[in-house]
Structures are given as structure tokens and as C-alpha cells.
Amino acid sequence: AAGPERAGHGQGPAFPGSGGPPPTVREASFEVLRRLGVARIFGNPGSTEVPLLTDLPSDLDYVMGMHEGAVVAMATGYALARGTPAVVNLHTAPGLGNAVNGLANARDFRAPLVVIVGQQDRRQLHMHPFLTGRALERLAGEYPVWSHLPARPQDVPGALARAYHEAVAGCGPALVVVPMGDWQELCEPSPARAPELVLHPAAVAAQRLGPLVELIGRSASPAIVTGAGTDSPEGFAAVVQLADRLGCPVWHEPFCSRAGFPEDHPRFAGHLDWHRAAMRRTLAEHDLILVLGTKAFQLYILDDDGPPVMAGTRVAVLSAHAEDVHRSACELAVVGPVPELCTALARLLAPRPAGPPVKSVVRPPAPVPGDPGSPPLTAQVLELLAQRLPADAIVVEESPSCRAELLMRVPTRRPLGFFSNPNGGLGFGLGGATGLRMALPQRPVVAVIGDGSAIFGIQALWSAAKYGVGVLFIVMANGRYGVMDAQAQARDARPAWPRFPELEISAIARGLGCPALRLDTVAQLHAELGAALDGLRERREPLLVEIALAD
Numbered sequence: 001a002a003g004p005e006r007a008g009h010g011q012g013p014a015f016p017g018s019g020g021p022p023p024t025v026r027e028a029s030f031e032v033l034r035r036l037g038v039a040r041i042f043g044n045p046g047s048t049e050v051p052l053l054t055d056l057p058s059d060l061d062y063v064m065g066m067h068e069g070a071v072v073a074m075a076t077g078y079a080l081a082r083g084t085p086a087v088v089n090l091h092t093a094p095g096l097g098n099a100v101n102g103l104a105n106a107r108d109f110r111a112p113l114v115v116i117v118g119q120q121d122r123r124q125l126h127m128h129p130f131l132t133g134r135a136l137e138r139l140a141g142e143y144p145v146w147s148h149l150p151a152r153p154q155d156v157p158g159a160l161a162r163a164y165h166e167a168v169a170g171c172g173p174a175l176v177v178v179p180m181g182d183w184q185e186l187c188e189p190s191p192a193r194a195p196e197l198v199l200h201p202a203a204v205a206a207q208r209l210g211p212l213v214e215l216i217g218r219s220a221s222p223a224i225v226t227g228a229g230t231d232s233p234e235g236f237a238a239v240v241q242l243a244d245r246l247g248c249p250v251w252h253e254p255f256c257s258r259a260g261f262p263e264d265h266p267r268f269a270g271h272l273d274w275h276r277a278a279m280r281r282t283l284a285e286h287d288l289i290l291v292l293g294t295k296a297f298q299l300y301i302l303d304d305d306g307p308p309v310m311a312g313t314r315v316a317v318l319s320a321h322a323e324d325v326h327r328s329a330c331e332l333a334v335v336g337p338v339p340e341l342c343t344a345l346a347r348l349l350a351p352r353p354a355g356p357p358v359k360s361v362v363r364p365p366a367p368v369p370g371d372p373g374s375p376p377l378t379a380q381v382l383e384l385l386a387q388r389l390p391a392d393a394i395v396v397e398e399s400p401s402c403r404a405e406l407l408m409r410v411p412t413r414r415p416l417g418f419f420s421n422p423n424g425g426l427g428f429g430l431g432g433a434t435g436l437r438m439a440l441p442q443r444p445v446v447a448v449i450g451d452g453s454a455i456f457g458i459q460a461l462w463s464a465a466k467y468g469v470g471v472l473f474i475v476m477a478n479g480r481y482g483v484m485d486a487q488a489q490a491r492d493a494r495p496a497w498p499r500f501p502e503l504e505i506s507a508i509a510r511g512l513g514c515p516a517l518r519l520d521t522v523a524q525l526h527a528e529l530g531a532a533l534d535g536l537r538e539r540r541e542p543l544l545v546e547i548a549l550a551d
Helices: 025-035 047-053 068-082 092-109 120-125 153-170 180-184 206-217 233-247 275-281 322-326 339-346 378-388 401-411 429-439 453-455 460-466 481-490 506-510 522-534
Strands: 040-043 061-064 088-092 113-119 147-150 173-179 222-226 250-252 269-270 290-293 314-319 332-335 394-398 418-422 445-450 472-477 517-521 543-548
Touching: 025 153, 025 180, 025 453, 040 047, 040 068, 040 418, 047 088, 061 460, 068 088, 068 092, 068 113, 068 453, 068 460, 088 092, 088 543, 092 113, 092 173, 113 153, 120 180, 120 481, 147 153, 147 378, 153 173, 153 180, 173 180, 173 290, 173 401, 206 290, 206 332, 206 339, 233 339, 233 522, 269 543, 314 322, 314 339, 314 543, 322 332, 378 394, 378 401, 378 445, 378 472, 378 522, 401 445, 401 481, 418 429, 429 445, 429 453, 429 460, 445 453, 453 472, 453 506, 481 522, 522 543
Parallel strands: 040 061, 040 088, 088 113, 113 173, 147 173, 222 250, 222 290, 250 269, 290 314, 314 332, 394 418, 394 445, 445 472, 472 543, 517 543
Antiparallel strands: none
16 A cells, blocks of 8 residues: 655644644644645745745745746656655746746656745735736646635645645646735634545555456567656566566657666667657567556657557556556556556466567667867767766756767666656756755766756756755757757758857856866866766765767
8 A cells, every 4th residue: 555645744843822822824834834744845936925935944944946947847856756745936927937847847747746826915916916926826727737726815724735635646736826915814723624644545456457467368479668657666676577477578668757667677678769660660579568657659740640559569558647548549558556567467477488588778889989189979978977877876868969879878777767858848957856866865866968958947056056966967068959950950951040059058057156167078078077977976066067069
């Protein structure tokens, strides 16, 4: 059975003023957060948040970001690492508007967030004063899993408790709009009006899996495709057990945002190409595809009208999220806890004779060392990472033009070892890596970021420096939007966008208080980046290394 949604049950002091005057809405709300195990609030402050954020209790930390995109990215990384909701505070319409891309990303990451959005004082909202937000509970559209404007100030603490549970149940951001005057209103002594503890018992009934067991039993050549839903210690172990039982290869889905299988395992076959024809060719020899922890299948540009798999190939989907199932073209689907489902299947399936060896992924050879004074190649940077990164390192990727080679050269060997933007919108990398390291200070964290991508979340560097977060940020500087240029070239078309060779991310980083280096030669790469990688685990401050790549 799954445990409680939070770790703070039964902790924290009684409500202020017990036996005396009732607490304020603010005091009651802080007590709700304490009981839910929340000790950190991420935000960028504005005037509508001053009543909430001044004179914070000593047991609540405030982590400031210099742009709401960076704020939500940090909170998303923090929530993904901890597995419990992170709390975000945003400033009325401007703050929420700036944060929408981050909220969209959090929704696609299935990262639970409690988002508190400031609003003008409700006593003058009818006059629409300066900084009034219009229908803030609807501004982010369908990206929040739940949005609410409490009817009364006294309903705010209960709304925050419900938002916590909605974020867990919906696996995404839950949003509460709080007018600034509400915080000082008096509140009833028992304000929660939501469950203090919510359990999600998870059990897999073997007899209900009969149709799936039969489908797999009829398959002569099954294969597995994994998604983010198996990125956990339990998920890794269960999928390994099932793959060994079936003797089958395992691929990651296209554009995987998290690794759902250890990439150093002999049954790992690589990352599926998003092109439909390539996907069909890759999976052609298999008559059954088991899709675990995601939908079938993650696609991109409509490159042809054919299906992702060959005619006659059956598809089954196992996911904890009904949304995955409802968006999948498959013969059979099971909604439930994927690790438990895989473990149950491995026990129920009959042993199979040893099949042909799995065509394991082949890593590219090491690049030629080259002239020490020449600009580094992408392959040289990534090969150095592959050689020096410890097995439990976390890699955050937001460098689209380098992604394919990074995936080939740098294997993910541990759960929570790889994160990438799940919806394609840039801005997660710098903040996400910062939040991950905050939540998992014992794990080394490296972010591989494009120079163009870095601009979308550059403000997170200030927060990483301010709070002493030891992330190594590697900026792959090619002075252009490489993926966009490649797509234009594929169309034999002239791009409307220019290159930007004058952009210097390391200079911006230093201006934000983040230590930074710029490397222009292969010799500098091995000396400076090599030393930074060697001290990665013990790092207590961020370092940005900008690498001017060979064209």
C-alpha cells in the first residue's frame, strides 16, 4: 500500500492562541502547511504577497527566484525529487502569467505543486484597483489539475489543504487564489476542512490480470517501451524482473523526460526515434509492445500518415494515469501502479525458453583527441561526462541539438538519474536542476543546457548562488538555435531567425552572482571541466561552465 501523501503528520505546534483568541487565516494556513510537512515556499514576491511573506515563522524557508519561470522550475525539480508537493507563491496576474509555461511543464512532468496566487484585497475588487487579476483561477487554463478562489477568507486554510491533496491525486499543480487582505482575517480554531491524512492503498489483484497474461502468453516476440512512470527504485527493479522473464528488449519512449529503465542493463536497446517510419522499423520484429508508465506513443511532427507500429503488432499499455490510457491506440490497457503490475506479471507468466540475444545499445567510440588548442566538439564534451560522472549522478538535459548524442554517450544507471523537459517548452533546465539538488543534496547534479535554452530560465542562477546549491551547469554554446536551423535545412528553406554568436552566458551568470568559466579549447575543457567533475559530489556552490563549441 502506498504511504501518506506527506511526511509531517502529527508534527508542529498547536494553533497559536489555543484557549485564547482565534488565529488569523495566515496563522491557520501556516499550521496546515506544517501538518502537511511543508517547510519551504518558492516564489518571486510582489506587493499582493507582502501580508503573507513578511515575518515568516522560522520553520518556513522562503526560496526566491528572479523570474516566475525559474521559480516554478525549481519547485518542480524539488517536488519530483521528493515525491511530495512543493509550494509556490506567485504575484497576481503578472506572476501567474509569467509562470504558465512552467505550470504546463509541471503538469506534463506530473509534478505535484501547491500554487498560491496573490490577488488584490477582496474589499475593493469591485473597483478593479491597480494589480487586480482578472479571473486568476482561470488564467492558467487547463494546466492546473485544480483551481479555486475561496468564497471567504476563512476558507483559505481548507483550500490549501485540499490543493495539497488535489496535487497528489491529479499529479500536477493545484492553484489557490488568495486576496491579500484575507491573511489577516480571524479564522475558526479548526480551519482545515479537508482530510489531514490521505492514504492511497494500492493492490494488484492477480485474477484481474488474466486478459493481459493471455495476451502476453500468445506473443512470440514481445518488447517493452518505458516512460517516466517507471522511474523509481521499485520501477527499475520491477521492469528488470519483467524484461528478464520475457527475455525481451527494452526501449525508452521518444523524447523521454525521465529514464524508466537502467541504461547499463544488457536488455536496454536504446531510445525510440520519434519518426513514425523509424519507429515501425525498430519494432517491426515484435508482435506485442508493452508500454509501461506512459502513453502509446509519444509523437512529434507528422512526418507520415502511417501508424507508429506495423499492422498486426499488438499494443498494451500499463499506466497509473488514466490520461495515458485514454490517449493510446492499443488493444488492452491497465490503469494501476506500474511497478506492482510488472511484478505481478512476472510471477504469473510462464517461463520462456531463452530467445535471441537482445541487440543492446552500442555506445559511440571515443572521439579523436584532436588539437589541444582547437574548439571542443560536442562529442568530446559528452565523452568526458560519460567517463567522469558517478553512477548516481543526476543529469538534467535542455540542449536540444546535443540531446541525441548525450543519450547515446551518457547512460542513466540509477533511478531519478535523468530529467528533460516533457513538453518541449524551454525554461526548465537551470531551475529544475537547482530544485533537484536542493531536494537531493547527496546526489551529484549536472545540467547540460544549450545557450539558447539558458536564456529562458537564466534567473535561476541567482537563486542557485544565493542559496549555495552545488549544481554544475554546462552550457553548450553554439551561438544558434541548432534544432530550428536543422529543421529549416531539412525543408531546404532559409530561416527567418538569426544566429547569436555574441551571446555569452558565462558573463550573464557572473552578473547574477554565479561563478562561471568560459572554455574555448580542448585543453581547457579537460583541465577545467575535468576538475569540476571530480569535485562534483562535494560542491557547495554552483558553477557554470560555458563551452564554445566548434561549429
